[in-house]
Structures are given as structure tokens and as C-alpha cells.
Amino acid sequence: MFTLVPDFRFKTFDEATAEFLIQNGIKGIILDIDNTLEPYEHPLPGDHVKKWLCELKAAGISAAFVSNNGKERVELFNEELGLPYYYKAKKPFKKNILRAMSDIGSSRETTILMGDQVFTDVWAARNAGIKAALVPPINDKKDIFTKFKRLLEKPILRKYDKKKGKSVNE
Numbered sequence: 328m329f330t331l332v333p334d335f336r337f338k339t340f341d342e343a344t345a346e347f348l349i350q351n352g353i354k355g356i357i358l359d360i361d362n363t364l365e366p367y368e369h370p371l372p373g374d375h376v377k378k379w380l381c382e383l384k385a386a387g388i389s390a391a392f393v394s395n396n397g398k399e400r401v402e403l404f405n406e407e408l409g410l411p412y413y414y415k416a417k418k419p420f421k422k423n424i425l426r427a428m429s430d431i432g433s434s435r436e437t438t439i440l441m442g443d444q445v446f447t448d449v450w451a452a453r454n455a456g457i458k459a460a461l462v463p464p465i466n467d468k469k470d471i472f473t474k475f476k477r478l479l480e481k482p483i484l485r486k487y488d489k490k491k492g493k494s495v496n497e
């Protein structure tokens with residue numbers, strides 16, 4: 328069923344450990360950059376990002392970047408990492424998600440997209456028919472548009488919590 332409720336919520340990206348992903352049958356991860364791995368104002372990936380990506384790689388999980396941000400931002404961020412990447416990706420459209428999946432050779436069943444926005448990232452994952460993991464934005468913008476967007480996300484996140492709460496009691 329089409330739902331914008333994510334499959335998983337994490338407090339930070341690296342809560343999704345290689346072990347957890349493997350246990351859930353994940354072999355490929357499509358990553359948002361801004362406010363998922365680093366805030367907008369950090370041009371390069373921090374050590375915690377590099378360490379986590381190394382651990383995923385060691386566990387046989389392939390990663391790719393699919394960002395709606397521009398060429399310069401994405402290429403500089405990825406310079407040292409050298410992962411497949413797509414910029415100006417127009418999420419929630421699925422085209423570049425599918426391209427990235429083909430680059431890393433992962434199927435719908437074994438791929439997860441991780442991002443910080445329900446109406447961009449989770450929706451893109453659904454359009455591509457893959458799993459979705461949501462993290463809270465690292466340093467959220469304070470403008471009225473962003474605040475409104477977060478307000479719209481709230482009932483969806485409540486649904487997630489309700490669903491997870493129920494499954495714990497089952």
C-alpha cells in the first residue's frame with residue numbers, strides 16, 4: 328500500500344548500523360545529504376559519516392547519493408567518498424532513485440532510502456517502490472515554508488509511532 332509513513336525512524340543516520348540493515352535484508356542504501364548526513368553549511372562529510380559508510384561497505388552494503396541540491400554541493404561532498412551520485416535529482420520523482428539503484432546493483436526489495444523529509448525522501452522511496460528510513464533534520468531551517476512542511480509531517484510521524492507502539496505490544 329502507498330504510505331508516506333516511513334519503514335524506520337532513526338535519531339541519527341548512523342543509528343542504522345550495518346548489522347541492522349543486514350538483518351532487514353538491505354544491500355543498498357540511497358542517501359540524501361542535506362540535513363540527513365550533514366547540515367547545509369557543512370560542505371564535507373564528517374568523520375562520523377565516513378566511518379559509517381566504511382562500516383556499511385565492509386558489510387557489503389552499497390551506497391549512492393541522490394540529492395535535490397546542486398552539482399557543486401554534491402560533487403564536493405562526494406569528492407573523497409567517490410560514490411555514485413545524482414544532483415538536482417527532483418525527489419520525490421523516482422527517476423534518479425532508480426538510476427542510483429542500477430548503479431549499485433540493488434533491487435527494490437533490498438534497497439532503502441534514507442532522508443530527513445517525508446514529502447521529498449519518503450515519497451521518493453515510495454515512488455521507486457523501496458523502503459524508507461527517516462531521520463530528523465540535523466539543523467532545520469526556520470522559515471515559514473519549512474515550519475508548515477513540518478506541521479504537515481506530524482500526523483504521518485504520529486502514525487509511525489502508533490504502528491511501532493502496537494507492534495511492540497503484539
Ligand SMILES: [Mg+2]
Nearest residue numbers: 359361362443
Ligand atoms: Mg535533506
